[in-house]
Amino acid sequence: MSARDRILSRVREAVASRATLPHPGPFGAWRPDPVEESSVEGFVRLFRLAGGEAHLVDDEQEASEWMVRFADGFESITIGRGVPASLHPDLPVTEASAAALGVSFARGAVAESGSLLLDARDGRRSQLLAPVHVVILRADTVSGTVREALTSLRHDLPSAIAMHSGPSKSADIGQVMVRGVHGPGRVIALVVGASEG
Amino acid sequence: MSRGPGAYRAEAARSLRDDPGVRDSVGSATRSFDTHRAKAYAEIDSERWRDWARDVKTHALTHLAEYLEQAETRLTERGVQVHWAETDRDALAVLDAVVGRHGIRTAVKAKSMVSEELGVNEHLERLGVRPIETDLGEYIIQLLGEPPSHIVGPAIHKSLDDCRVLFHERLGTPLDAPPDRLAGAARDALREAFLAADLGISGANFVAADTGTLALIENEGNIRLSTSLPRVHVAFVGIEKIVPHFEDLAGFLQLTARAATGQPIGNFVSLIQGPRTGDEIDGPEEVHVVFVDNGRTALLEDDEAWEALRCVRCGACLNICPVYRQTGGHAYGWTYSGPLGAIIAPGMLGLKQALPLPHASSLCGACADVCPVRIPIPDLLVYWRERAVEGGLAPLSEGLGAKMYAGLAERPGAFAAAAALMRHTPWKAVGRALPVLGGWMQERSAPEPSPKAFRRLWEEGIE
Numbered sequence: 001m002s003a004r005d006r007i008l009s010r011v012r013e014a015v016a017s018r019a020t021l022p023h024p025g026p027f028g029a030w031r032p033d034p035v036e037e038s039s040v041e042g043f044v045r046l047f048r049l050a051g052g053e054a055h056l057v058d059d060e061q062e063a064s065e066w067m068v069r070f071a072d073g074f075e076s077i078t079i080g081r082g083v084p085a086s087l088h089p090d091l092p093v094t095e096a097s098a099a100a101l102g103v104s105f106a107r108g109a110v111a112e113s114g115s116l117l118l119d120a121r122d123g124r125r126s127q128l129l130a131p132v133h134v135v136i137l138r139a140d141t142v143s144g145t146v147r148e149a150l151t152s153l154r155h156d157l158p159s160a161i162a163m164h165s166g167p168s169k170s171a172d173i174g175q176v177m178v179r180g181v182h183g184p185g186r187v188i189a190l191v192v193g194a195s196e197g
Numbered sequence: 198m199s200r201g202p203g204a205y206r207a208e209a210a211r212s213l214r215d216d217p218g219v220r221d222s223v224g225s226a227t228r229s230f231d232t233h234r235a236k237a238y239a240e241i242d243s244e245r246w247r248d249w250a251r252d253v254k255t256h257a258l259t260h261l262a263e264y265l266e267q268a269e270t271r272l273t274e275r276g277v278q279v280h281w282a283e284t285d286r287d288a289l290a291v292l293d294a295v296v297g298r299h300g301i302r303t304a305v306k307a308k309s310m311v312s313e314e315l316g317v318n319e320h321l322e323r324l325g326v327r328p329i330e331t332d333l334g335e336y337i338i339q340l341l342g343e344p345p346s347h348i349v350g351p352a353i354h355k356s357l358d359d360c361r362v363l364f365h366e367r368l369g370t371p372l373d374a375p376p377d378r379l380a381g382a383a384r385d386a387l388r389e390a391f392l393a394a395d396l397g398i399s400g401a402n403f404v405a406a407d408t409g410t411l412a413l414i415e416n417e418g419n420i421r422l423s424t425s426l427p428r429v430h431v432a433f434v435g436i437e438k439i440v441p442h443f444e445d446l447a448g449f450l451q452l453t454a455r456a457a458t459g460q461p462i463g464n465f466v467s468l469i470q471g472p473r474t475g476d477e478i479d480g481p482e483e484v485h486v487v488f489v490d491n492g493r494t495a496l497l498e499d500d501e502a503w504e505a506l507r508c509v510r511c512g513a514c515l516n517i518c519p520v521y522r523q524t525g526g527h528a529y530g531w532t533y534s535g536p537l538g539a540i541i542a543p544g545m546l547g548l549k550q551a552l553p554l555p556h557a558s559s560l561c562g563a564c565a566d567v568c569p570v571r572i573p574i575p576d577l578l579v580y581w582r583e584r585a586v587e588g589g590l591a592p593l594s595e596g597l598g599a600k601m602y603a604g605l606a607e608r609p610g611a612f613a614a615a616a617a618l619m620r621h622t623p624w625k626a627v628g629r630a631l632p633v634l635g636g637w638m639q640e641r642s643a644p645e646p647s648p649k650a651f652r653r654l655w656e657e658g659i660e
Contacts (some may be wrong), residue, residue: 004281007436010494014503021257024252025440027448030242046461081478097392105351109266113451113462124425125481126419146462148445154408155442159275159473160425160478163450163466172334172350174357175226176376181333181384182391183418183465 027194029112030143039111039142040194050166051179053188056139060086063136063192070134070188071101078130080104087136096123102130103182107161108141108191110149114184115163116189117149128163133184135164139194201530202542202554209528209557210640219354223346223525226353226514227385233459234513235566240646246452251571253448254507257406257439264406264439265488271409272299272486275471277474281488288433289320291487296324299429299483306389307413307420308332308448309400310348310510311433311489314532326397329390331419336383340367347524348533349457349512354525364527384509387419389482395425397481397606402453402509404486408443410470410582413484414453414463430481432469436488437497437506449509456511492545502544507570508537514564514574522555536564540577548581594636613650622645 001009035042044054057063065084071077071089078096079088089103094103108117116135118127124150127133129160143149153161169182179185200208212219257264258521267584270281282288295301302328306312318339320327330339334352338345340363341535345351352360364370368382399420401411408437413420424430440449441561446468454460473480497503515521515535526534536558542551562575585591605612622628624643629635634643647654 002281003283003287006260007281007488007490007494009263010490011265011436014494014497015259015261018259018500018503021252021255023256026444027249028245028449029447030245032242038277041607050460050464056619097388115462115466120425120473120475120480124421128421128425132601144453145447147444150444151449153468157408157410157468157470159469159471159477161468162421163462163468164464165466166464167460168416170333170380170417172332172337172352173360173376173379174222174355174398175229175353178377178380179421181380181417182271182331182387182422 019079027147029147033150035111039144040139040191041053042111042144043109043114043142044189044191046111047116047189050114051169052114052166053186054191055188056191056194058191062082063087063190065154066190067103067109067134074101074132077101077103078123078126080126082122083136096129098116099126099130100132102126102128102157104133104135104136106141106189108143108149108152109137110143110146110163112145112166113163115146115165117153118162118164120158120160120162124160124162127164131180131184132186132188133164134188134190135191136192139191175190200379202546202551204283204530205528205557205638206636208412208530209524212426212524212528216269218356218359219525220523222356222359223354224522226347227522230350230512230516231567234456234516235459237455237459237461238567241455243455243650246448247571249448250452250509250569251507253440253445254570255504256523257441258437258503258506259434259440260441261497264441265436267406268404268409268439269488269563271407272471275409276484277409277471278483278485280485282487282491282558285491288315288487288489288491289317291431291485292317292320293324295396295429295431295485296321296326299395301326301429303327303329303390303444304396304398305390305394305395305423305427306330306335306350306370307399307415308335309398309433310345310532311400311435314491315347315489317433323429326396329387329394331391331423332415333383333417336387337363340506343446344527346534347512347515348510348535354527361467361503391422391426394427395429397425397427397430399424399430399432401432401438403440403446403449404434404438405442405443405446406439408470410443410446410468412446412450413467413469414450414465416458416460416464420464420469424469425480429479429483429485430472431485431487433487433489436490437492437508452569453509453511456509456513456567476521496541497543499544502540502577504542505537505544505577507572508541509570510537513567513569517563517567519559519561519563536574536578537572540572540574542579543581543584548584548588551581552585553588555585592636606623616650618649620650622646
């Protein structure tokens with residue numbers, strides 16, 4: 001018998017006489033006070049609370065203008081493959097580990113947890129190595145809850161999906177919070193299709 | 198440096214006596230963690246979330262074999278190489294093959310308690326591979342040559358000043374450097390390691406059986422880097438980490454973060470299906486998942502203590518424990534410390550090896566109040582104590598002392614006489630020769646008894 005079969009048979013034997021409990025059903029995100037904000041509002045509020053930045057623009061034209069202004073002052077850039085050409089800042093593209101700015105295109109986002117959903121196909125190094133990370137997010141791809149987001153992802157899973165919900169941070173040195181430990185210390189969500197009301 | 202659980206009492210006493218800064222650092226960090234947890238629980242219907250999480254985990258454990266097989270099938274479909282390890286040696290043997298085949302020289306490690314349990318770093322060194330811990334807290338204790346003191350914050354026993362001295366000596370930062378400067382120095386050193394390493398090693402917080410997804414929670418980004426940059430990724434996963442459905446992660450990712458640090462979710466969550474696919478430009482070419490038993494099936498076989506396998510390793514029970522707060526994790530002499538460590542050690546290591554950890558508790562019950570998966574920790578502590586007595590593993594003096602007390606408590610006259618005798622005994626001189634008390638006094642000095650009985654003081658009108 002292989003190690004696999006020995007482990008599985010021990011597991012089966014251990015629980016054989018135990019009463020089984022059914023799965024309790026889907027996670028309901030239960031809260032004492034129901035949330036009364038739109039998904040985009042919820043995402044922006046929590047993302048900012050965790051130290052992320054968010055800018056809301058009406059359309060791709062405005063997004064492009066914002067990007068030009070923001071990219072001014074950076075020396076080099078690494079760009080995710082899903083970023084539309086109109087949003088490529090006019091900066092020299094470099095290897096991600098040397099880039100000052102990373103730009104990614106989000107697969108979606110979540111209001112409940114304040115998370116951006118990033119797809120490995122967009123390019124993992126662009127999402128991780130530059131000290132500043134701008135993520136372009138279409139407002140109509142923001143889910144209300146994590147469960148809804150996972151359901152929408154499950155039919156098309158790449159090698160990895162990442163949820164980025166704020167800057168890289170740590171309190172491991174004397175319980176003092178510092179940012180930008182390994183991943184980007186600044187993360188900016190550029191939400192396209194929803195101006196701040 | 199660890200002398201094992203058996204040395205708990207001596208190690209706890211030594212820490213409190215010789216290293217009082219540990220208690221200060223651990224106390225302030227755990228109180229801060231717990232304050233954040235309490236606030237984060239108040240924002241949600243935490244009773245309902247915890248009932249749900251308990252029931253999903255119980256369900257998963259009672260169908261564990263089927264879910265493990267399903268996860269294996271999904272992972273294999275995605276090109277992951279799945280291994281099964283009955284013991285630590287089996288698990289480490291997976292590394293032998295990977296290191297040999299790829300000529301690996303450097304490995305970056307994401308924080309992983311199971312890899313501590315298995316002794317992955319020591320084994321890599323034996324293979325000639327340099328293992329580099331990349332979580333900032335793990336990096337600090339690796340520089341110091343110490344094991345983690347806490348499941349979530351491995352270096353919480355070190356103060357800012359401790360870190361300043363360490364980084365000054367090892368990385369050349371000034372002695373008065375602010376924390377972000379220290380973190381920057383670590384970042385620079387570790388960034389080089391990330392870019393050079395051929396192997397990334399991680400654990401997993403959860404595995405979703407129906408998609409084969411490994412879910413990992415963190416705040417620094419080092420887990421994402423460790424599982425994205427090197428050519429090969431090896432994940433060591435305890436067999437109890439299974440949840441049935443991909444969507445179940447919604448509850449567990451959020452509840453675990455709230456219980457651990459009070460965040461709505463970790464700032465980085467990785468949901469990993471396998472090696473890079475044809476339409477991806479980066480990510481590992483090879484992914485291995487090692488399902489680890491190493492004592493878990495023995496714990497599962499126990500009709501009471503199997504409930505401890507629901508644990509999600511959030512550390513909430515450590516943070517609120519008045520006993521853990523005194524010493525941090527090192528005194529427990531094993532990878533898993535605090536109330537959780539004390540209830541899984543007897544099942545995983547054997548009761549004899551785990552003693553006296555089930556006694557490292559006042560049974561106040563605070564741990565059960567905060568556990569996100571409602572493990573009846575105090576009940577299980579008492580259960581293991583009873584098992585120790587039944588198995589003849591409790592010291593004879595313990596039973597003798599209890600019997601003596603029971604005999605006196607049933608006879609008021611004898612009780613009063615014994616109490617009077619005790620008030621006038623020169624404890625410092627004779628205490629060490631007596632059962633129970635002698636053991637206690639080896640590590641402590643006894644307080645002076647009150648000259649008057651409590652009953653007498655009561656009659657005289659005490660406050």
